[in-house]
Amino acid sequence: MKPLFLIMAYLVAVTLPLILSAWVGGPPRPFHQELASGLGILAFSMVLMEFILSGRFKAISNGVGLDVTMRFHQMMARTALVFALLHPFLYQGTPSGGQRPWDPTRELTITTDFSALSTGIVAYLLLASLALLAIGRTQLDYKYETWRLLHGIGALLIAVLLWHHTVYAGRYGSQPVMTWVWLAMTGVAVGSLLTVYLLIPLLQKARPWRVASVTQLTPKQWEVTVKPDGHSGLDYKAGQFVWLNVGNSPFSMKENPFSICSAPAAGPEISFMIRELGDFTRTIGQIKTGTVAYLDGAYGNLSIDGRTEPGVALIAGGVGLAPLLGILRQMRLTGDSREVKLIYGNRVIDQVAYRDELGADDVIYVLSEPPETWQGETGVIDAALMDRVFSEREFSEWVFVMCGPRIMMDVVEDHLINRGTPSHRILSERFNYD
Structure with a gap:
């Protein structure tokens, strides 16, 4: 309503x-x-x-x-x-x-x-x-x-x-x-x-944060973790995002929206998976531990909290993994008994992040430019791949959560609708920001 x-x-x-x-x-x-x-x-x-x-x-x-x-x-x-x-x-x-x-x-x-x-x-x-x-x-x-x-x-x-x-x-x-x-x-x-x-x-300004760590995940992807400085932290749901301002006055325009890849159950520290794309993101590796940061949020409704579907399908393209990783981490930390499958697409193998943490069970890796030794799925996330991964029951009963390139999400959404997945079980948010 x-x-x-x-x-x-x-x-x-x-x-x-x-x-x-x-x-x-x-x-x-x-x-x-x-x-x-x-x-x-x-x-x-x-x-x-x-x-x-x-x-x-x-x-x-x-x-x-x-x-x-x-x-x-x-x-x-x-x-x-x-x-x-x-x-x-x-x-x-x-x-x-x-x-x-x-x-x-x-x-x-x-x-x-x-x-x-x-x-x-x-x-x-x-x-x-x-x-x-x-x-x-x-x-x-x-x-x-x-x-x-x-x-x-x-x-x-x-x-x-x-x-x-x-x-x-x-x-x-x-x-x-x-x-x-x-x-x-x-x-x-x-x-x-x-x-x-x-x-x-x-x-x-009254609720500052400090950079706790900056970790390089792949040649052009980083994980930035911040911790609350003198306050209890942020109330958020797995899958949401915040506007992040690092090293600048809270009144400056230098803030950007980033999805949270950590889980609320993990504690007050908040992590972001950030890919080098624009002016700010290209300088991620230069951020020093202890740098002041400010957060405005949490925003977004890319969350499965309170949902009753028997299974959760997570479909990520590139850095779109970030909010879905937060959801997956929350499910694992809270002992969520629902079935879950993750499709994670990238162009080359060097772009795959968190592979050790994600593991191989119920995770389908997709590369559009795979090496000769690659044993996983190849090409792009399309209708044919979706049909190989999900059953008729899963299409009709599960909740599908996706984040990634617009073309990928359009293809996936169209196919889900064609397969009879109700629109209220298709969750996505598109971003067109640096």
């Missing part, structure tokens, strides 16, 4: 200004003009709700999963952009100006007051730029921290500019009731941004 509740709450929040505007507005205008105002109102309310869909609020992302939250965030941002782009072109009246209220009959559609129009124009251009930069972030190849800072500042500017434009240039936004509604909604949006960038870092 939680996803349904969140969807309903979103729809209510987005449409509330539209409904109130229709209630307090003046005489109806031609349809195209009312449509223009309606699209502008919806675009603004959707932009404000984007602050809440940032993925940093556990009540949302832990309820439906971070990947679902972020995909919805992207979809709604693009929808708001389309509404905003259409909004000014649907007005067909001749601009008129004058001191507000400039029209006692409230029939005018637009004002020539440039200060009121200019904020809307700037927000219009900023919103399009922000969306395009987010869509092309990977192709532009600039630092995640830089993008995150620009994204946050840009979103804040857009919210403030749209509030001014809506209140001082809008037919409905100028109504006292709507002015306060927009002010309250903008305040909540800005407050959520301040929570992420100020309040959470303040709380982190």
Whole structure:
């Protein structure tokens, strides 16, 4: 019921200004003009709700999963952009100006007051730029921290500019009731941004961690373990992730999301399996023991806690092993009696991590570029491999948990659905971060 509740709450929040505007507005205008105002109102309310869909609020992302939250965030941002782009072109009246209220009959559609129009124009251009930069972030190849800072500042500017434009240039936004509604909604949006960038870092500063060890697992994969410094640690579930900041101020942008590969039952220390990919991860081997670290979490719903299926299928590609290793370790430490199988795919044998710990029982190793002496599975994790590993009963009764490259997860999910596995027994979270 939680996803349904969140969807309903979103729809209510987005449409509330539209409904109130229709209630307090003046005489109806031609349809195209009312449509223009309606699209502008919806675009603004959707932009404000984007602050809440940032993925940093556990009540949302832990309820439906971070990947679902972020995909919805992207979809709604693009929808708001389309509404905003259409909004000014649907007005067909001749601009008129004058001191507000400039029209006692409230029939005018637009004002020539440039200060009121200019904020809307700037927000219009900023919103399009922000969306395009987010869509092309990977192709532009600039630092995640830089993008995150620009994204946050840009979103804040857009919210403030749209509030001014809506209140001082809008037919409905100028109504006292709507002015306060927009002010309250903008305040909540800005407050959520301040929570992420100020309040959470303040709380982190009071609960520091220290790097306990840095261990090289493979030529480009490391295990980083941190321990609480003066506090009891973190309450988390096996399979979840945190935002990790090592060696920087809690107020810096230098934090990245990493899945926890340790088990809650193992104690307060927390471990991460990290592959060298981006600016921060390439420096993992240089981190010194004792370096201060900060954690924000735990996030995500990639957890089997409280589930009653008779078996657990873990399907990992590369560093996607991290959260699944945490689940497997928790099952072993707690004496979980459920059946379990792990499929672990890599390109070459040198990328296989934790092989001694994983062992050979109920673990299927897959290499796409195997050595001549390789005795395990070859190729990629696909439908044919799944059919060799799992029985009809397991497809229908087990819970399937996966993490890895997007292509692998798409193939596995499609095949599971084709084999009749219920969607509520397929758990996955996709990440597109450094």
